[in-house]
Amino acid sequence: MIGELLQWLHTVFVERFDGWVVLGFVAQFMFMMRFVVQWIASERVGRSIVPVAFWFFSIGGGILLLIYSIRQQDPVFIAGQSLGLTIYLRNLWLIFREKRRDPAI
Structure with missing residues (x-):
């Protein structure tokens, strides 16, 4: 049993x-960093917030994960990252549109 597990780990990771x-x-690291950025920003102000950097890390990680999933031919990740990228880009669009209307934000 342990030998099979070790062989599987060797196959997958080596x-x-x-x-x-x-x-x-x-x-995956870039995608994870968005949560680290969000956590640090929230801790600094003492409440839950979503900084703009969260969306940039989401887009960067999402694009790279989409490229990876296309290469791996994984339809679940392709569909998930495609939808996610649409949402991340839309959120950035809304943020920048709001800042253009009110530069004090």
Whole structure:
């Protein structure tokens, strides 16, 4: 049982390791950083907020994860990242439109 697990881990994390896996890890790291940024910003003001950087990390991580999922031919991730990118871009559009109307924001 343990030998099978070790073989599986070796196959997944060593034998299959290539540039695409590196891209996937970078993408996942960027995507995770959006939550770190949001958490730090919220801690600083003492309430839950979503800073603009959250949406930029969402877009960066989402684009890289979409590229990775297309390469891996994973329809679940392709659909999920495509919808997510639409939402992230729309949120940035709304934020910048609001700032154009009221530069004091």
